[in-house]
Amino acid sequence: MSNPLLSFDLLPHFDAIKPGHVIPALDEVLAWADTQIADLLDQERPSYASLLEPLALIEERVSRVWGPVSHLNAVMNSPELRAAYNAGLPKITAWSTGLRQNLHLYALVQQIDEGDEFPSLNRAQQRVIEHEMRSFRLSGITLPEDRRNEVARLQEELATLSANFSEHLLDATNGWELIVRDPQRLEGLPDSFKQAAHARAVGDGVCSSGELCWKLTLEAPSYLPVMTYAVDRELRRALYSGYVTRATEGALDNSPLIVEILNKRLELAARLGFENYAQLSLMRKMADSVEAVLAFLEELVDASRPAGQREFAELGAFAAENLGLDRLEAWDVAFAAEALKNERHAVDEEALRPYFPEPQVVQGVLAIVERLYGAKLIPIDAPVWHPDVQVFQVIGEGEEGVQLKKGILYLDLYARPHKRGGAWLFDAVTRARKGDEIQPPVAYLVCNFAPPQGGHPSLFTHQEVVTLFHEFGHALHHLLTKIDVLPVSGINGVEWDAVELPSQFFENWAWSHESLLLLSAHVETGDPLPEAAIRGLLAAKNHLSAMAMLRQLEFALMDMRLHAQSVPVDGEQVRATIEQTRREVAVVPTPDFNRFENGFNHIFGGGYSAGYYSYKWAEVLAADAFGRFEEEGLFDRTTGLEFLHHILEQGGAEHPMVLFERFRGRKPEVGALLRGVGIG
Numbered sequence: 001m002s003n004p005l006l007s008f009d010l011l012p013h014f015d016a017i018k019p020g021h022v023i024p025a026l027d028e029v030l031a032w033a034d035t036q037i038a039d040l041l042d043q044e045r046p047s048y049a050s051l052l053e054p055l056a057l058i059e060e061r062v063s064r065v066w067g068p069v070s071h072l073n074a075v076m077n078s079p080e081l082r083a084a085y086n087a088g089l090p091k092i093t094a095w096s097t098g099l100r101q102n103l104h105l106y107a108l109v110q111q112i113d114e115g116d117e118f119p120s121l122n123r124a125q126q127r128v129i130e131h132e133m134r135s136f137r138l139s140g141i142t143l144p145e146d147r148r149n150e151v152a153r154l155q156e157e158l159a160t161l162s163a164n165f166s167e168h169l170l171d172a173t174n175g176w177e178l179i180v181r182d183p184q185r186l187e188g189l190p191d192s193f194k195q196a197a198h199a200r201a202v203g204d205g206v207c208s209s210g211e212l213c214w215k216l217t218l219e220a221p222s223y224l225p226v227m228t229y230a231v232d233r234e235l236r237r238a239l240y241s242g243y244v245t246r247a248t249e250g251a252l253d254n255s256p257l258i259v260e261i262l263n264k265r266l267e268l269a270a271r272l273g274f275e276n277y278a279q280l281s282l283m284r285k286m287a288d289s290v291e292a293v294l295a296f297l298e299e300l301v302d303a304s305r306p307a308g309q310r311e312f313a314e315l316g317a318f319a320a321e322n323l324g325l326d327r328l329e330a331w332d333v334a335f336a337a338e339a340l341k342n343e344r345h346a347v348d349e350e351a352l353r354p355y356f357p358e359p360q361v362v363q364g365v366l367a368i369v370e371r372l373y374g375a376k377l378i379p380i381d382a383p384v385w386h387p388d389v390q391v392f393q394v395i396g397e398g399e400e401g402v403q404l405k406k407g408i409l410y411l412d413l414y415a416r417p418h419k420r421g422g423a424w425l426f427d428a429v430t431r432a433r434k435g436d437e438i439q440p441p442v443a444y445l446v447c448n449f450a451p452p453q454g455g456h457p458s459l460f461t462h463q464e465v466v467t468l469f470h471e472f473g474h475a476l477h478h479l480l481t482k483i484d485v486l487p488v489s490g491i492n493g494v495e496w497d498a499v500e501l502p503s504q505f506f507e508n509w510a511w512s513h514e515s516l517l518l519l520s521a522h523v524e525t526g527d528p529l530p531e532a533a534i535r536g537l538l539a540a541k542n543h544l545s546a547m548a549m550l551r552q553l554e555f556a557l558m559d560m561r562l563h564a565q566s567v568p569v570d571g572e573q574v575r576a577t578i579e580q581t582r583r584e585v586a587v588v589p590t591p592d593f594n595r596f597e598n599g600f601n602h603i604f605g606g607g608y609s610a611g612y613y614s615y616k617w618a619e620v621l622a623a624d625a626f627g628r629f630e631e632e633g634l635f636d637r638t639t640g641l642e643f644l645h646h647i648l649e650q651g652g653a654e655h656p657m658v659l660f661e662r663f664r665g666r667k668p669e670v671g672a673l674l675r676g677v678g679i680g
């Protein structure tokens with residue numbers, strides 16, 4: 001095979017892709033795409049079939065080259081790959097922007113938009129045209145040429161700035177370590193944690209296996225246990241400080257990037273005729289206006305704050321009396337919260353790990369998917385980017401019980417160096433009709449759980465199980481779609497603030513008595529989770545939930561306010577907005593040295609700018625949709641199939657509010673969310 005990135009087989013040849021393949025493949029596919037577009041433009045009376053169908057396929061082919069590169073850059077980062085990625089990024093951005101700035105193409109799409117064919121098209125096809133027209137407008141197509149070029153330049157610069165932001169954060173995270181040699185400092189931390197931290201120190205050549213030494217890092221499997229369990233307050237403080245000051249110094253300082261990104265986004269919005277970037281961002285979302293989003297968030301703040309203050313006061317009193325902590329600092333909160341949870345609900349997340357070995361949890365999730373939606377996932381062999389990755393074939397039921405191959409899911413569950421933190425779903429291939437064939441969808445589900453150690457499989461906390469359900473919810477949305485119109489199939493073309501509906505919705509199945517029995521089997525005895533532990537877990541579900549809610553609302557409001565400013569800002573104004581929001585929302589004190597924003601990759605490095613509220617927005621939809629299952633039965637097949645048909649299968653082929661109403665029979669209600677977390 002010459003260049004594996006140009007194979008266009010359904011599954012990428014991850015075993016053969018090298019950084020040296022990136023630029024040649026990208027250049028070749030972009031040159032090919034340009035000729036194809038030129039041919040496409042050579043028509044006078046375009047139809048949906050003669051213009052929009054081939055256009056989607058051309059764009060898909062480009063993304064099939066760039067997709068694996070972007071994915072590998074996130075999960076198997078290396079200096080060579082990063083250099084290739086950064087060299088390719090401006091090319092791909094310029095190409096996409098150029099396509100939506102092509103006046104000739106715009107004129108042809110406009111003809112279809114205004115022509116006789118439009119009313120006869122199906123809703124999915126109409127949505128594609130609506131989205132196209134919007135994309136043209138948002139790329140400045142109606143502006144004079146010099147202004148249009150400005151828009152293109154700004155978009156390219158913003159793509160590069162965001163990539164830099166993410167790189168700084170990754171490098172700063174990787175660059176931080178704390179070597180501990182005194183075992184007393186690790187008091188309270190689970191044995192599994194100590195073994196992993198010791199293995200890490202030995203593996204990195206810090207000490208030999210016979211010595212006492214442990215390497216602590218800011219990666220989630222190291223950071224979170226320290227914050228939750230370490231009795232040593234100074235140790236918690238050290239990791240907390242490291243975490244909230246990532247990317248704040250020297251060459252990795254993200255502060256100037258934040259100001260530059262915000263101001264360039266504002267400039268872009270202004271060029272396109274918006275007052276601020278938030279307005280521009282909402283063009284692709286369900287929410288109607290910036291005011292509506294701010295009002296929504298503020299309503300939730302008002303509803304949660306009294307409960308949050310009460311929770312924090314109770315936590316403080318508990319910590320003073322039982323933990324000897326007179327004043328709760330930011331680095332004490334998770335530790336005290338865990339201790340209070342143990343005291344109130346007799347549940348110790350860490351002690352329950354042996355009940356959630358990875359194979360059992362994954363099998364349990366698959367069993368639940370089958371019961372709800374009738375889809376099976378079976379393991380298959382395929383080239384992978386790392387030996388830990390598992391691959392599954394999705395089998396669904398078609399007409400009269402015929403088994404249909406519906407798609408492919410990759411699972412990459414463990415944290416490792418040079419892998420971006422967090423958990424996400426990457427849509428690699430989208431379901432689409434290609435001639436007589438249906439192309440099945442492919443998705444990569446990525447998490448950062450602790451890897452297997454000590455000869456047994458990875459053991460999850462229940463919180464990690466919830467995360468897995470969340471990402472599976474996204475995966476099902478992409479893989480179970482029945483839409484053949486590529487740009488609105490699976491998670492494509494779904495309004496951003498509705499994307500988190502299927503994911504947060506599916507989390508509910510990690511919280512039922514019946515599911516917990518399916519998901520658990522003690523790694524040594526095979527016993528399911530004991531009744532008392534199940535009762536404790538379920539009772540603790542809403543432990544300090546108002547505090548958690550307020551934290552998310554703080555981030556969402558911060559994001560919206562930073563992007564709703566209609567004049568350029570400097571670093572001081574950014575700080576002022578952040579601090580003002582904190583004063584209004586937070587109940588936990590934040591130390592002066594906290595530079596959370598320098599690590600806020602969602603909005604500065606990822607796609608959540610003026611969109612972080614989407615989590616809460618979609619959580620309302622998810623909680624309210626789940627309400628129907630509470631009424632009709634968690635595993636009620638009819639309700640499950642209706643959710644499948646009305647929501648999961650529809651992808652972006654209809655407006656999310658319409659889909660929601662079809663399933664629920666009415667508009668969503670905020671009260672469902674508040675009740676769900678025990679606040680309402």
Ligand SMILES: [Zn+2]
Nearest residue numbers: 470474500503
């Ligand atoms: Zn999500």
